[in-house]
Amino acid sequence: MNSYVEKDLKYIWHPCSQMKDYEELPPIVIEKGKGTYLYDIEGKKYLDIVSSWWCNLLGHSNPKINEAIKAQLDNIEHVIFANFSHKPAITLCEELMKIIPQGLCKFNFSDNGSASIECALKMAFQYHYQTGNPQKIKFMCLSDGYHGETIGALSVGTLDLYAKIYKPMLMDTIRIQAPDCYRCPYKKCRENCDVECFKQAEIAFEKYGNETAAMIVEPLLQGSAGMRIYPAKYLTKLRKLCDEYNVILIADEIATGFGRTGKMFAFNHAGVSPDIMCISKGLTGGYMPMSITITTQKIYDAFYADYLEGKAFMHSHTYSGNPLGCSAGLAVQKILKEDNIIENSNKTAQYLHERLNETFLSHKNVGEIRHINLINAIELVKDKKTKEDFDSKLRLGYQIYKKALSKGLLLRPLGDVLYFNPPLTINETEIDEAISICKQAIDEVL
Numbered sequence: 001m002n003s004y005v006e007k008d009l010k011y012i013w014h015p016c017s018q019m020k021d022y023e024e025l026p027p028i029v030i031e032k033g034k035g036t037y038l039y040d041i042e043g044k045k046y047l048d049i050v051s052s053w054w055c056n057l058l059g060h061s062n063p064k065i066n067e068a069i070k071a072q073l074d075n076i077e078h079v080i081f082a083n084f085s086h087k088p089a090i091t092l093c094e095e096l097m098k099i100i101p102q103g104l105c106k107f108n109f110s111d112n113g114s115a116s117i118e119c120a121l122k123m124a125f126q127y128h129y130q131t132g133n134p135q136k137i138k139f140m141c142l143s144d145g146y147h148g149e150t151i152g153a154l155s156v157g158t159l160d161l162y163a164k165i166y167k168p169m170l171m172d173t174i175r176i177q178a179p180d181c182y183r184c185p186y187k188k189c190r191e192n193c194d195v196e197c198f199k200q201a202e203i204a205f206e207k208y209g210n211e212t213a214a215m216i217v218e219p220l221l222q223g224s225a226g227m228r229i230y231p232a233k234y235l236t237k238l239r240k241l242c243d244e245y246n247v248i249l250i251a252d253e254i255a256t257g258f259g260r261t262g263k264m265f266a267f268n269h270a271g272v273s274p275d276i277m278c279i280s281k282g283l284t285g286g287y288m289p290m291s292i293t294i295t296t297q298k299i300y301d302a303f304y305a306d307y308l309e310g311k312a313f314m315h316s317h318t319y320s321g322n323p324l325g326c327s328a329g330l331a332v333q334k335i336l337k338e339d340n341i342i343e344n345s346n347k348t349a350q351y352l353h354e355r356l357n358e359t360f361l362s363h364k365n366v367g368e369i370r371h372i373n374l375i376n377a378i379e380l381v382k383d384k385k386t387k388e389d390f391d392s393k394l395r396l397g398y399q400i401y402k403k404a405l406s407k408g409l410l411l412r413p414l415g416d417v418l419y420f421n422p423p424l425t426i427n428e429t430e431i432d433e434a435i436s437i438c439k440q441a442i443d444e445v446l
């Protein structure tokens, strides 16, 4: 073991990890990154097929983003954002206005995804309080949803893996059975479905709509649930239902934003707008911790009053609107536009999906390969016919992860769902390499 690994284990408590696992899989100490690859201190390279937890949008060490941050650094690194402002934040909002769903126009900055969710929940709650509906205090969410890991975000999240132990600390939320297109309870498949599962939302709204402040969703893609993908029609219907019951619709576009689903935002597929949208991850290309909670003029106006009326949104984070993050965000917008990144990614995505189908679809343990743009999930099952899962104690996904790592592929499964969610700039050669290593890893473990 080299000394960096030893010292890492001495000091660092890594996120989302059983640290005892590190006894047999020590941390990989990364020296540098370039494009889709990471390089460790021993010179071994890894293909980063998960975009370093879905945030690296345009490759590591992108020269244009590097340049933008360096240039900003010589002007101002950070400044208090109450009463003060700066050009990068102002210009970033101006640029985002050109691409966000219609109606969204007020930008509240935080420094990570979970914080932007907390901000959205508080905003929705206070909006109703200040517009004559103080009874609207509940939140609705989908089952198997994920919105981050602070207490409020965990409350509207529904994955036991992250939330179970903290249940006594969480607020009581209304959970609606989410669409599950692979194991559809209505016996439909993606091709012939009329979102029959939306009935569950209608039942919940009828019962609790009047006391509900907001409904939060991960649009089209429930990432942490195993890259579950559902039809855009669900969102169109949800928009209508929220309007009927005066429930604020919060879109968590933290994972789906900036081209991940093939359009700029997942909500674009549905042709409707949310009332609040949370963005982070790809916002800075995965460079800087930054997030924004964006809302409408109508919600903003409910907070706008003489100071003594006490209606202000008293929510703040020290690093709100960090100029380095904003300049990274500006560079990302420039690259997306000038290099036609999203349109090009649609083509690479087709190649990736075809190659994955060719390679894995006939495998006896591959239940489904679902995809939306470059995001592809391979769900491993014990039995293809019954869709029965493997015993989770086998930690099959984890075994495959370790195998793939040893061969130079960073593939971090969600349970037994292996997924590809690469930078939008990945090329066909890199895709071939990733698939080849993934296949070897699966074959060796299974």
Ligand SMILES: *Cc1c(COP(=O)(O)O)cnc(C)c1O
Binding pocket: 112, 113, 114, 115, 117, 146, 147, 148, 149, 218, 223, 252, 253, 254, 255, 256, 280
């Ligand atoms: C990553 C993620 C979050 C949380 O963001 P953090 O920056 O990790 O706090 C919330 N929602 C979704 C959909 C995410 O993918």
